[in-house]
Amino acid sequence: MTTMTLAKALNAGLRKAMEDDDKVLVMGEDVGTLGGVFRITDGLQKDFGEDRVIDTPLAESGIVGTAVGLAMRGYRPVVEIQFDGFVYPAYDQIVCQVAKLHFRSQGRVHVPMVIRIPFGGGIGAVEHHSESPEAQFVHTPGLKVVACSNPADAYAMIQQAIHSDDPVVFLEPKRLYHSAKADVDESAPPAPLWQSRVVRPGSDVTLVGYGPTVSTCLDAATVAAEEGRSVEVIDLRTLSPLDLVPVQESVRRTGRLVVVHEAHVTLGVGAEVAARVTEECFHSLEAPVLRVGGYDTPYPPARIEDAFLPDLDRVLDAVDRTFAY
Amino acid sequence: MTTMTLAKALNAGLRKAMEDDDKVLVMGEDVGTLGGVFRITDGLQKDFGEDRVIDTPLAESGIVGTAVGLAMRGYRPVVEIQFDGFVYPAYDQIVCQVAKLHFRSQGRVHVPMVIRIPFGGGIGAVEHHSESPEAQFVHTPGLKVVACSNPADAYAMIQQAIHSDDPVVFLEPKRLYHSAKADVDESAPPAPLWQSRVVRPGSDVTLVGYGPTVSTCLDAATVAAEEGRSVEVIDLRTLSPLDLVPVQESVRRTGRLVVVHEAHVTLGVGAEVAARVTEECFHSLEAPVLRVGGYDTPYPPARIEDAFLPDLDRVLDAVDRTFAY
Amino acid sequence: MTDPVFGPAPEQAADPELVQLLTPEGERVHHPAFDLDFSADQLRGFYRDMVLVRRLDIEATALQRHGELGLWAQLLGQEAAQIGAGRALRPQDFVFPTYREHGVAWCRGVDPVQLLGLFRGVDQGSWDPNEHNFALYTIVIGAQTLHATGYAMGVQRDGAVGTGDPDRDTAVVAHFGDGASSQGDVNEAFVFAASYNAPVVFFCQNNQWAISEPFERQSRIPLYRRAHGFGFPGVRVDGNDVLATYAVMQAALQRAREGQGPTFVEAYTYRMGAHTTTDDPTRYRLSNDVERWKLKDPIARVEAYLRRNGLADDAFVAEVAQEADVLGERMRRECHALPDPAPRDIFSRVHVEQTPELAAQQAAYDAWVASFEEVG
Amino acid sequence: MTDPVFGPAPEQAADPELVQLLTPEGERVHHPAFDLDFSADQLRGFYRDMVLVRRLDIEATALQRHGELGLWAQLLGQEAAQIGAGRALRPQDFVFPTYREHGVAWCRGVDPVQLLGLFRGVDQGSWDPNEHNFALYTIVIGAQTLHATGYAMGVQRDGAVGTGDPDRDTAVVAHFGDGASSQGDVNEAFVFAASYNAPVVFFCQNNQWAISEPFERQSRIPLYRRAHGFGFPGVRVDGNDVLATYAVMQAALQRAREGQGPTFVEAYTYRMGAHTTTDDPTRYRLSNDVERWKLKDPIARVEAYLRRNGLADDAFVAEVAQEADVLGERMRRECHALPDPAPRDIFSRVHVEQTPELAAQQAAYDAWVASFEEVG
Numbered sequence A, B: 001m002t003t004m005t006l007a008k009a010l011n012a013g014l015r016k017a018m019e020d021d022d023k024v025l026v027m028g029e030d031v032g033t034l035g036g037v038f039r040i041t042d043g044l045q046k047d048f049g050e051d052r053v054i055d056t057p058l059a060e061s062g063i064v065g066t067a068v069g070l071a072m073r074g075y076r077p078v079v080e081i082q083f084d085g086f087v088y089p090a091y092d093q094i095v096c097q098v099a100k101l102h103f104r105s106q107g108r109v110h111v112p113m114v115i116r117i118p119f120g121g122g123i124g125a126v127e128h129h130s131e132s133p134e135a136q137f138v139h140t141p142g143l144k145v146v147a148c149s150n151p152a153d154a155y156a157m158i159q160q161a162i163h164s165d166d167p168v169v170f171l172e173p174k175r176l177y178h179s180a181k182a183d184v185d186e187s188a189p190p191a192p193l194w195q196s197r198v199v200r201p202g203s204d205v206t207l208v209g210y211g212p213t214v215s216t217c218l219d220a221a222t223v224a225a226e227e228g229r230s231v232e233v234i235d236l237r238t239l240s241p242l243d244l245v246p247v248q249e250s251v252r253r254t255g256r257l258v259v260v261h262e263a264h265v266t267l268g269v270g271a272e273v274a275a276r277v278t279e280e281c282f283h284s285l286e287a288p289v290l291r292v293g294g295y296d297t298p299y300p301p302a303r304i305e306d307a308f309l310p311d312l313d314r315v316l317d318a319v320d321r322t323f324a325y
Numbered sequence C, D: 001m002t003d004p005v006f007g008p009a010p011e012q013a014a015d016p017e018l019v020q021l022l023t024p025e026g027e028r029v030h031h032p033a034f035d036l037d038f039s040a041d042q043l044r045g046f047y048r049d050m051v052l053v054r055r056l057d058i059e060a061t062a063l064q065r066h067g068e069l070g071l072w073a074q075l076l077g078q079e080a081a082q083i084g085a086g087r088a089l090r091p092q093d094f095v096f097p098t099y100r101e102h103g104v105a106w107c108r109g110v111d112p113v114q115l116l117g118l119f120r121g122v123d124q125g126s127w128d129p130n131e132h133n134f135a136l137y138t139i140v141i142g143a144q145t146l147h148a149t150g151y152a153m154g155v156q157r158d159g160a161v162g163t164g165d166p167d168r169d170t171a172v173v174a175h176f177g178d179g180a181s182s183q184g185d186v187n188e189a190f191v192f193a194a195s196y197n198a199p200v201v202f203f204c205q206n207n208q209w210a211i212s213e214p215f216e217r218q219s220r221i222p223l224y225r226r227a228h229g230f231g232f233p234g235v236r237v238d239g240n241d242v243l244a245t246y247a248v249m250q251a252a253l254q255r256a257r258e259g260q261g262p263t264f265v266e267a268y269t270y271r272m273g274a275h276t277t278t279d280d281p282t283r284y285r286l287s288n289d290v291e292r293w294k295l296k297d298p299i300a301r302v303e304a305y306l307r308r309n310g311l312a313d314d315a316f317v318a319e320v321a322q323e324a325d326v327l328g329e330r331m332r333r334e335c336h337a338l339p340d341p342a343p344r345d346i347f348s349r350v351h352v353e354q355t356p357e358l359a360a361q362q363a364a365y366d367a368w369v370a371s372f373e374e375v376g
Ligand SMILES: Cc1ncc(C[n+]2csc(CCOP(=O)(O)OP(=O)(O)O)c2C)c(N)n1
Pocket: B029, B058, B060, B082, B086, B089, C100, C139, C140, C141, C176, C177, C178, C179, C180, C181, C207, C209, C210, C211, C271, C275
């Protein structure tokens, strides 16, 4: 049992995966000597060498595209995209190549790679450094997409993602890198990667988040409890496949559901959760599924990002509104 | 009044827009001498010259990126992406530059450009030639996204899109280019661009489509009518902004809604329609909103694309299922 | 940067040098840097390869005309470039093709019938890339050049370069066209290959056209010089000369295997056919040009050389023609017999580990199909 | 391809030639192709510009340390490159910067305080690009090089090249860094610029670092040679020499304005500070290197030259220093006063024509804010 920040947990998980399998490579901009701009790969190049921790030229399509080739040669590349907003130059390689190679080859080609993306806002950054691009990957068949929300999950999930024979987009809530600290039991058997999880049980309304919004949901549950409302909170963890089994089970009890993410509301993951849960639990719902997310505007300047991001008040307001139907 | 295919209507609309405003440029791969692989720009270079109808190097990011610069210099570039599956190399320019420049500049910079994308399947093509990438653009604030479904709309909408001071992603149902034929009244006042439209009134259930699926919905309505079911069909036309006013008005009457598109179901536009309509019409809905779309697999080989694409049977089945609740 | 074989990068202003070993008239010429002795068997082999590959191409084109294929991308005119490049490979080398490398596929032992699936619409590539060391065709222009570079970086990590063991040292080939040279991905591949000195050969078939766009739209200087801007050698070879292409590729592949890094080879050739069977080149190019290039036919010059030097006679030529007939007949027969895929299989091929979502979609699909069977 | 001024592309094997007009010691040297006579006023102007711009940079760095800015990208060490490039512009020229071109912004008349907004988080660029012919900063590496090329294509279409009218003929500048040279977009910009012979100058400040990655990771040959691979001239200039940078840029801009097409100018310089204020360069580079580059300081050499030649005295230097103090004081004061944007405005800035959806989100936002006011 070690106390770790989320950043440190990812670092430890990466290290463990590299120790366990010498086919695991880390690559990206500044991941070597510098240890990444967030220090997630700190010390790895020193210990595993330049061949396994690869500082790349400044070109995201090049990074992902060469990682595809490395994967075809039997390696397991773990690619770091420096910030969410810089994944787009690699979009073609991710969506048309990484996602499709297994399918196109009738299962003959495996592309076991992990694309790590620090995502989300709330760190006072300049533009393009606070994006939430996950919906687009969830919409793309052939990719798996997960998001961690706490150090213990981060430690286990990064290893599980690396171990997966399928390509995984791995979302890291950058806002929590250094603020989220927790005891991590490195020897505990990890929860299955492809499952969401109830993180706080409740009976009146269901709140669903992932990545950075899980803690917002938990805070909301605490406040709501003071007002006598019992809120169940679910951490989706996996966005593709989208595990809605616990959500549906919960909604059948509570009849009310609010989904929270930082991505823009329109066609954010909440849209899919709402559509599916409504289809599955139509007669259980007392109110429509409500969504709290970033507005449908570009991410605003940092001084007003708090107004843009879903916060405690907006989540609680949505909870209230589900009781107004 | 002229009888035109959808392809010819687009060609005529482009020609008209170029005649009306000499700042309008057409650019893309093979749009000049060849007139585009679908001949949508046929004859334009001959009549407007190489400076206004620009054959570009083979690089989509380059095409869109230089179009941004041309727009900043006061031009109105109409960019052709040769096939849906080749828009991804330009994704960064579209999502991070085209979509954001107006916002970033506090309204000072205008990027009046149109990105034409032949989209959808059903033409027996090889891979990457039958994609439906619209959801990703709808999820991106700053872009407007429209889809035409018939020659008259095509003729009017392309001109309206070019006339818009905002960037517009213009989706063309390539399957209908040469098969959809209709009388086009070039002098008729066009319907507003940013509105969806009831194309067949009905009272029992609402069917929503856009682009290539509108005709599927109309066919379904005809068959359903024979079975005594009155189906209202709505052509969305505009996906961003998403005009759901006629849909909600319809659903309040019918209580049942099915959305049909070729894009993958998960986080396709149908998810947003379902989430919003459920929120707005919660107490009117007799059944959950159902979605019929491409499965969540990569687009399959052409020989089995008919099984992948939403067809009459699947739409009718979904209609039936809405009556089972 | 000066290379013992490729020499220093030519001056930008100088005329492009075209490496040639066999003239269009079938005369053997010599080149100071790229010269090889070819055995009679080798020469006859090249002839046979090219004739068979041309037949493969003609046959597939005909199959498309008869509605058996949805599309076909012809290689007509590019036989020498592809056979020269393909025959210079060692078994352990790995190739990343575009959609037009039927001749290279042939050299890699991919059955011609297997090439038809993608174009017939029954699959998206039916051979096992690892069995043939030949990746699937890539349609998104340029994407495969990065895969090749990454694969070559893997080869380096495996210690399979510069060991001196001819069965171990491995080169990787990235195929692409003149049009593709404009794509960001291709130029990023140059950056990565140069930065890591990866054992990859960039083999560009400059067939003068990217659909309707002439080569000049993509570059105002000869393409092989692009490499000089990235710090590695580039050379232009007569792509209609199978001997020269073979010789240059052999040298370039050997450089890669020895750990000397990337090379750019521009095979200067001509797309004699349409871009694909849906294209109509009369809209954008002069038949005169095509006629001029006919005089440089890759097969005719080898046949002329073989005959003139008594290395082949009518009997040999007839024998190869006969072999081509057999191949053509088999392609027709087996193409018709290619089975459609089972729609239900698409759900289980998306991932190595199927997701519950797709399992559910598969089950729903099965039930849907069964519902018709019940009715029917 | 041979250019009267830039000459033919240098041999790949040759040593890179560094254009220099003023040595680090402040001695005036001459160059056969790029030489100019500078007036005393011009030289003093360069000095003043560089001192003020350095002060601007130091002040902004301090503002960041005091929590007034979220981030700052320092230009320290790159003053000569930016002032040389900026002062060579004519009013009608148009510039596409990265995020570090504070010196160029200065030359374009953008108020230093306006540069702070992006880094303070109150806006994403506050100046009017069309007022200053200076686009907004671009953070996504390389994207602006395509915008610059497209803008230059627009200039061509406007007939604003090669007319001989000095107030009409227009050049466009694309700024980028050594790291950016690896991006697909930048190389596509080279392709388009060459293909259309667009009036654009690619001005690369090779400051040796892309965050922690040394220049050698991006290219194994001098960067200016990249242009030769695309068929247009490239030249390396001492980026710490304001005279040389000015002279080379003037020539390159003039080429563009005259319709002779694109040029690549590599300003060889050094990032003396951290990448940004959040970076810690001690983790990846030797302080020795930094010390060596200190000897090449861009300002010191101009001051030495001015003093040695009696073109400036203590009074002049003090006067400029005083001006810098005033600037610094004003920046501090006005930075504090920069207002936060109104959240409700984000909904009306997304499009020229607001959508009903955003109007509704704006109304809901207003109601939400009002609900707190009622409560409070
Ligand atoms: C990214 C992308 N854009 C556009 C296309 C459409 N397209 C297919 S082939 C082709 C021309 C390719 O020219 P070249 O690279 O010279 O290869 P060739 O066909 O001549 O062998 C184009 C534009 C594509 N397949 N991928």
